[in-house]
Amino acid sequence: MIEASLDKVFITTLSLFLFGTFAAAVSQKPRTANLIAHTASFLGGMTGAITALGVLLGQQTIFLSAWYIIADISLSFRIDALSAFFLLIICMLAVAVSIYSIGYVTEYYHKKNIGLLGGGLNLFLLSMVLVVTVDNGFAFLIAWELMSLVSFFLVMYEHERPGVRRAGYVYVVMTHIGTVFITLSFLALFLFTGSFSFTDFQAMSAQFPNWLKNLIFIMALIGFGTKAGIVPLHVWLPRAHPAAPSHISALMSAVMIKTAAYGLLRVSFDFLGGGPVWWGAIVLAAGALSAFIGILFGLAENDIKRFLAYSSAENMGIIFMGIGACLVFNASQQSLLAALALTAALYHILNHAMFKGTLFMGAGAVLFATHTRNINELGGLIKRMPYTAVLFLIGGLALSALPPFNGFISEWATFQSLLHLSFDIPNPWWKISGGLAAAALGITGAFAAGGIIKHFGTAFLAMPRSEHARGASEVPASMRAGMAILALFSLVLGVWPGFVLAITKNINEKMFHTHLSGDAIWYVPFAGQKTETLFPGIVLLTLLGILMLGALLLRFWAGKGKVHIDETWNCGTSLESSMQYTGTAYSHPVLRIMQRLTGTHKKVKVYQQYAYYPRKIGYHLYNDHSIEDAAYKPVVAFTVKVSQVIRMIQNGNLQSYLAYMVITLIMALLWIRQV
Amino acid sequence: MLKNKKLFLTRIKQQLGEKILSFTIRQPNETEIVVKKDQLAEVCRFLCQEKEGRLFTMVGSDEREFAGSFVLYYVFSFDETQQFITVKTMTPEEDSTFPSLAAEFPALNWYEREVKDLLGLRPQGHPDLRPLILHGDWPEEIHPLRKEFDVSQNAPRVKSRESFMQYEGDEVTEIPVGPIHAGIIEPGHFRFGAVGDTVLYLDARLFFTHRGLEKASEGMPLSKALFLAERICGVCALSHAVSFAQAVEAAAAVEIPLRAKYLRTLFLELERLYNHIGDVGNICAGFGFAVGVSQGTILREELLMLNERIAGHRYLRGIVDLGGVRFDIAHPDYADILSTLNKIEIGFTELVDILLSHDIAVDRMSKTGILTLKQANDLEVVGVAARASGRNIDIRRDQPYAAYDKVSFTVPVYTEGDVLARIRVRIDEVFQSISIIRQIFIQMPTGDVSVGLPPISPYARGMGWVESSKGETVHWLMTGPNETVERYRVRSATYSNWPAVALAVPGNIVPDFPLINKSFELCYACCDR
Amino acid sequence: MLEQMIQMAGWIVLQTAILLLLAPLVQGLIKKSKARLQSRIGPSILQPSYDIIKYLKKDAVISDKASWLTRVAPYIAFTAVITAGLLVPTFIVNAPLGVAGDIIMVIYLLGLARFFTALAALDAGSSFGGMGSSREMALGAIIEPAFLLALFTVCLLSGTTKLGQIVQVMSGKEWALIDPSYALAFLAMFIVVIAETGRIPVDNPDTHLELTMIHEGMLLEYSGRYLGLMLWAAEIKQLIMLNLFISAFLPWGMALDWSSIGAGAAIFIYGLKLALLGILLAVIETAYAKMRLYKVPKLLAASMALSVLAVIMRVVM
Amino acid sequence: MRAATVKALNLAVEGEGNEMFEVIRKIWKTGVVTHKLPLREASQRYRGKLDIQPHKCKNCGACVAACPAGAINVAQKGQGQELSIAYTKCIFCGLCASVCKVQAVQMTNDYHLATKNKNDLIQVVRMPQ
Known part of the structure; x- marks a missing residue:
């Protein structure tokens, strides 16, 4: 009964998104388009979230067949726990972003077509929902391609702005390179099973020869790694995310790149049933590299959205570290620890969606209010945009993995997974690698905190550095509400890990036939052979208790301290805004220490007529970014050149070229089917 | 030697020929050349570049009352022949400008701006005409060194004309430090153009302690002005006093008794000792080496207490008299000094051993704050800083005064130009000073310690110089009627060296600035007057 | 259940009191030892306590450019540090909050304090705050992995990140310091302790030269009660680092339960260990000079290398 | 393995053991040098407060004229004269003592000048008729 009704709810979700897409696209008035699109996506998100929660808590799976194209190539859905988990994240973000967008898109009124933007948002959400719910390789690829294309067009929404087109091209090229690898791995699966159905993949992959499994895994890793923005496949990420409108960046960063984690988990565990230890080692190494390099490059940025984009690469790295550890434990038959590692990864996926959503929307709010993303032009926003500041700070605290916010719990679990690699796997290499990976995670967390302080401190604190910041005012209520929802979840998930454990329980049970008990509200006993427990609630309560009691005692003992407001100490001269530390200056020490990796160098130009009398510097x-330069410039240049040549041949625009690309993909798939 | 001098002067006279108005040998070691304003650049260029003279000091003077115009004196020192050549040029009030040589001789930058501020003569073609001595909120048309300026008058404050370096782009932070500092440091405002911890440029705004001493001395009896000179600075009180006394003695053309010369040398070296030892200890504070600081302070205190015992004043004030010194010392004092010095020598040797073998300390000092020889030469840097950059000058040897021509000592020269080199110069000089003092006690003649001054004619000129612990200090004096001061110009070592600090800092990291600053050990009061 | 909770609450109060009172004393002892090593008599070891009392009673001056963050940060930093302190054993093998958290929690709670201190430093807009903050975060980022690695070598012995269990395992190994891998880890951790407490050769706690400060630079805009809390928090953090060090490397003589004789002796031994460590810190601080800012990462890299070496030895041997 | 340990230990202390020993030895040798209050007496030649003996004074005014800081003043007060020395201005140069032909003004080595009231720093001496 419940199952049947969940089916309907899910169908409602799809229909709402579909309706939102077309209804918004055809509506003429910006205000109407805004309302239709975002109401549809809000409702779609709500119903989708209900579906997902129903599946996760009700321990059931939804099957749904829409129609058959030919033979077993069908558009059918199967929402198991893993799908539902990702569906839940997509829908939570859909809800928050919809509310936020109502305010945010007013920025584009009478400048751009709101209908297209709102429709695009719905279509984008729809495509992501399809990606994580379809039950068929063919449909998956179509949905994947749809997701890529829609997000590409959304990135290109403000194509008249400098740099946006370039970012869009880099994105579309990279994402298709990824798609090629994913397609190849699915084709390999298809060739050996003779079917596109996920069920067949699961059933038959056990008989695959090892080399084939390895091949499929590597291709899937490259393909999904590209989408996830894993270093060194991340180059599109810091370009595309800042270029897109902020609510779209929030979705891309918080959700879209997570579909890669879904794909990887689906292929490596569900289809291939885990693999040898080296799979895990590769994923772990890629994750560690990604986490470290991603945040290091992010730290160098003065563009608030680019920083967040790089930080997404970092967080995908952390997630991959969890997945890697999980693969290793799985290969070593440590199912409880594998469950711990998978929980860490899933938890971080959820958390990252929450706080990165908040942060991107916060960055969007700053952009909305000041029209600049360069923090060196900002400053003093905390007084002009108090709510945004608090919400951004909460997102930042969570991103820096500081208690009591959610980032800490998942990073703690990741730490435990990594440390247990060395505690519980007898191989000496793992003993060392586990510690080093934990250290890498540690430095990543510290860098993330530094990045947040840099961006929050420069943009929000002290004095405005330019007219942009001086004229800023608080953003509309709907935008604040959108951010607040996710920020609230950041806090709740940080003190109530039991909730997340409840929804990941099914996934673990299905994959490893074991589970972590997490029913109690306050604590997460990763019980089993060890008692690595964490009671964030108790710690938070103690902290609050000490705070209250301490403040009271202080008040009682020393009285209500008087506070005088005076100038900032500036050695006896008056303070000017040019004396504040700039974003560049803030991260300079780190960049100098890490000079070899970041390739930091400066250009100084001294304007002078006579020696010893400089006028201006x-x-x-x-x-x-030596890694990007070395590995990428030639490849990207080549691809861009090729695509330019193709464009010349076609004599048409990029859109039709992409349409051809999709058609070619479908034709190819069909052709293979016929053979 | 004497013949050389004559030849040198004759040749200069011949080569300059038509360009000069007059050529007068005023004193055995000073020659005056009078030129027209438009010939100034050429004559200075000739003296500096072909004859390798170095700019010693430059003085602007308001001589309208008795000479009918403003006068500028450019004094060049010729160390090889131990000669000074003063180039004098006149600027009438109606045309109160003079050609600027600052672009060509960067060392003249400050001197010309000072003349502009205090006398209101405009250096034409000066590349940087920002106010120097008087700050931006001082009215532009009031010039304190003009005779008509009333000292008791309170100048109104105007809107500040101060400006600092401009930076392009939004990445540079201007870090302001001072004029009020966290420690007990004299006032100076430093504005770093920095990105993170790397310094791009340093703007140093000084002259917060400009007390108008030169103006205050106008009309003051010479005997009282001595005490004013003594109070220009706290730690080089004696150097200033001796310089002033030498300037007066030169104006009076008087030779002081030999014993007085030796005593002056003794005290000057004691002053150098406590300064250098204190500086070596203090430099350790720049990198938090507590033992270095405490041991340096202990040694310095020993010396200060010695000063108090033998001279009655820890910083050696009230010793010098015009025409000699005010009191004599006796044999028990000799023994006291020598035994204290023995103790100091042992303690200092140990301190130096520890310091120079301390890896972190040496690492902090080497390659930090490098001043190149070219920069040092262009800016006419003097003293320890000059010798650490390979500029081999020491006025004790080059233009001897007091009894320095009777004792033997070597002048340490290093070429690295970094903090370590400057510290090494100080360390070497400490041992040289100890050796000089020991020589003094061997050679010390008996006799009077003071001689009375004959009456001094009005508008006589004299110059006194001393190699203080910071570098050469030059006092240029013109007497007025009734043995008063007409124009008094102090050019301390700090005045010459400050612009060099600003050059040594860029490229270093911000936390190294205190270290670099301390290694130059410049005092603001000396510079600001 | 209720009895247990009351017991735990009592323990929390006791340990909080220990942290609050002992931290300024340890600071005073270090200062006194340093003064003696500089041939000075030095202030009384109670001076830091007097200072804190004085600051807490004074009015505060706050910049007109600053926001609410400046006022909130000291409270957050202070409580976060104390909470971290409740997770680390002192003289008894477990800590009051031992069940609720572990080493990672301690590090991140200290991180929370650091985060707010560094953020508040930027609030007033002065360049010194920015300078201190940016240096702190740069060095903090390098200290963090060194810290984790050094602790990791200890965790590896006991296979857990719970401090209580680590202490129990370690106190069974009285002669562990002879074990080379343990000695290496000891050194690695000691370097981290020096770095985290902001002592020479990493930072100079005595300097107030504007341009060289790290931790002091961040507190430059603070005064009165807020400054008192910040300084107190810094001193407690120093005590926590020493506690961590004692728990991990010198756990002998800790009381296993609350029996009065055992606990009494344990308190005495704990005090002795703290005093010795404090004097050791003072000696090192006196004999070394502050390193060039950009050489500090090398020192911490050396600590990391030592940790890795320690792990390798443990695994190989 | 042992060699590696030694190497690592050397890396950690960077061979500074010797120099550290030097430092400690030096500190040990120096001991505590701080002087505690009350401080010792100033040296004999120390130029401190003035000692004025009114009965010797011939009222010549040489000291007043010689004082470079203008710290000595003579004022008519009732019947007699009052000599005042302002230690707020005095630079302790000793010129007054050296110009006084009858040694009515002499320098002492009394250095105690700290006071809570600025007026206490003006020493007034009443001259006999």
Whole structure:
């Protein structure tokens, strides 16, 4: 009964998104388009979340067949626990972003077509829902491609702005390179099973030869790694995310790149049933590299959205570290620890969606209010935009993995997974690697905190550095509400891990036939052979208790302290805004220490007529990002060139070229089917 | 030697020929050349570049009352022949400008701006005409060193004209430090253009302690002005006093008794000792080496207490008299000094051993705050800083005064130009000073310690110089009627060296600035007057 | 259940009191030892306590550029540090909050304090705050992995990150310091303790030269009660680092339960260990000079290398 | 393995053991040098407060004229004269003592000048008729 009704709820979700897409696209008035699109996506998100929660808590699976294209290539859905988990995240974000967008898109009124933007948002959400729910390789690829294309068009929404087109091209090229690998791995699965159905993949992959499993895994890793923005496949990420409108960036960063984790988990565990230890080692190494490099490059940025984008690469790295550890434990038959590692990864996926959503929306709010993303032009926003500041700070605290916010819990679990690699796997290499990976995670967390302080401190604190910041005012209520929802979840998930454990329980049970008990509200006993427990609630209560009691005692003992307001101490001169530490200056020490990796170098130009009498000094700091340069520039240049050539041949625009690409993909798939 | 000098002067006279108005040998070691304003650049260029003279000091003077115009004196020192050549040029009130040489001789930058501020003569073509001595909120048309300026008058404050370096782009932070500092440091405002911890440029705004001493001395009896000179600075009180006394003695053309010369040398070296030892100890505070600081302070205190015992004043004030010194010392004092010095020598040797073998300390000091020889030469840097950058000058040897021509000592020269080199110069000089003092006690003649001054004619000129612990201090004096001061110009070592600090800092990291600053050990009061 | 909770609450109060009172004393002892090593008599070891009392009673001055963060940060930093302190054993093998958290929690609670201190430093807009903050975060980022690695070598012995269990395992190994891998880990951790407490050769706690400060730079805009809390928090953090060090490397003589004789002796031994460590810190601080800012990462890299070496030895041997 | 340990230990202390020993030895040798209050007496030649003996004074005014800081003043007060020395201005140069032909003004080595009231720093001496 419940199952049947959940089916309907899910169908409602899809229909709402579909309705939102078309209804918004055809509506002429910006205000109507805004309302229709975001009401549809809000409702869609709500119903989707109900579906997902129903599946996760009700321990059931939804099957749904829409129609058959030919033979076993069908559009059918199967929502198991894993799908539902991702569906839940997508829908939570859909709800928050919809509310936020109502305010945010007013920025584009009478400048751009709101209908297209709102419709695009719905279509984007729909495509992501399809990606995580379809039950068929063919449909998956179509949905995947749809997701890529829609997000590409959304990135290109403000194509008249400088840099946006370039970002869009890099994105579309990279994402298709990824798609090629994913397609290849699915084709390999198809060729050996003779079917596109996920059920067949699961059933038959056990008989695959090892080399084939390895091949499929590697191709899937590259393909999904590209979408996840894993270093060194991340180059599109810091370009595309800032270029897109902020609510779209929030979705891309918080949800879209997570579909890659879904794909990887689906392929490696569900289809291939885990693999040898080296799979885990590769994923773990890629994750560690990604986490470290991602945040290091992010730290160098003065563009608030680019920083967040790099930080997404970092967090995907942390997630991959969890997945990697899980693969290793799985290969070593440590199912409880595998469950711990998977929980860590899933928990972080959920958490990252919450706080990165908050942060991107916060960045969007700053952009909305000041029209600049360069923190060196901002400052003093905490007084002009108090609510946004608090919400951004909460997101930042969670991103920095500080208690009592959610980032801490998942990072703690990841730490435990990594440390248990060395505690419980007898191989000496793992003993060392586990510790080193934990250290890498540690430095990542510290860098993330530094990045947040840099961006929050420069943009929100002290004095405005330019007219942009001076004229800022608080954003509309709907935008604040959108951020507040996710920020609230950041706190709740940080003190109530039991909730998340309840929803990940099914996934673990299905994959490892074991589970972590997490029923109690306050604590997370990762019980089993060890008692690594964490009671964030108790710690938070103690902290609050000490705070209250301490403040009271102080008040009682020393009285109500008087506070005088005076100038900032500036050595006897008056303070000017140019004396504040700039974003560049803030991260300079780290960049200098890490110079070899970041390729930091400066250009100083001294304007002078006579020696010893300089008049003006020009300065700019560059970060070469040597990794990108070395590995990517030639490839990207080549691809761009090729696509330009193709465009010339076609004599048409990029859109039709992409349409051809999709058609070619479908044709190819069909052709293979016929053979 | 004497012949050389004559030849040198004759040749200069011949080569300059038509360009000069007059050529007068005023004193055995000083020659005056009078030129027209438009010939100034050429003559200075000739003296500096072909004859390798170095700018010693430059003085602007309001001589309208008795000479009918403003006068500028450019004094060049020729160390090889132990000669000074003063180039004098006149600027009438109606045309109160003079050609600026600052672009060509960066060392003249400050001197010309000072003349502009205090006398209101405009250096034409000066590349940087920001106010220097008087700050931006002082009215532009009031010039304190003009005779008509009333000292008791309170100048109104105007809107500040101060400006600092401009930076392009939004990445540079301007870090302001001072004029009020956290420690007990004299007032100076430093504005770093920095990105993170790397310094791009340093703007140093000084002259917060400009007390107008030169103006205050106008009309003051010479005997009282001595005490004013003594109070220019706290730690080089004696150097200033001796310089002033030497300037007066030169104006009076008087030779002081030999014993007085030796005593002056003794006290000057004691002053150098406590300064250098204190500086070596203090530099350790720049990198938090507590033992270095405490041991340095202990040694310095020993010396200060010695000063108090033998001279009645820890910082050696009230010793010098015009025409000699005010009191004599006896044999028990000799023994006291020598035994204290023995103790100091042992303690200092140990301190230096520890300091120079301390890896972190040496690492902090080497390659930090490098001043190149070219920069040092261009800016006419003097003293320890000059010798650490390979500029081999020491006025004790080059233009001897007091009894320095009778004792033997070597002048340490290093070429690295970094903090470590400056510290090494100080360390070497400490041992040289100890050796000089020991020589003094061997050679010390008996006799009077003071001689009375004959009456001094009005508008006589004299110059006194001393190699203080910071570098050469030059006092240029013109007497007025009734043995008063007409124009008094103090050019301390700090005045010459400050612009060099600003050059040594860029490229270093911000936390190294205190270290670099301390290694130059410049005092603001000396510079600001 | 209720009895247990009351017991736990009592323990929390006791340990909080220990942290609050002992932290300024340890600071005073270090200062006194340093003064003696500089041939000075130095202030009384109670001076830091007097200072804190004085600051807490004074009015505060706050910048007109600053926001509410400046006022909130000291409270957050202070409570976060104390909470972290409740997770680390002192003289008894477990800590009051031992069941609720572990080493990672301690590190991140200290991180929370650091985060707010560094953020509040930027609030007033002065360049010194920015300078201190940016240096703190740069060095903090390098200290963090070194810290984790050094602790990791200890965790590896006991296979857990729970401090109570680590202490129990370690106190069974009285002669562990002879074990080379343990000695290496000891050194690695000691370097981290020096770095985390902001002592020479990493930071100079005595300097107030504007341009060289790290931790002091961040507190420059603070005064009165807020400054008192911040300083107190810094001193407690120093005590926590020493406690961590004692728990991990010198756990002998800790009381296993609350029996009065055992606990009494344990308190005495704990005090002795603290005093010795404090004097050791003072000696090191006196004999070393502050390193060049950009050489500090090398020192911490050395600590990391030592940790890795310690793990390798443990695994190989 | 042992060699590695030694190497690592050397890395940690960077061979500074010797130098550290030097430092400690030096500190040990120096001991505590702080002087506690009350401080010792100033040296004999120390130029401190003035000692004025009114009965020797010939009222010549040489000291007043010689004082470079203008710290000595003579004022008519009722019947007699009053000599005042302002230690707020005095620079302790000793010129007054050296110009006084009858040694009515002499320098002492009394250095105690700290006071809570600025007026206490003006020493007034009443001259006999």
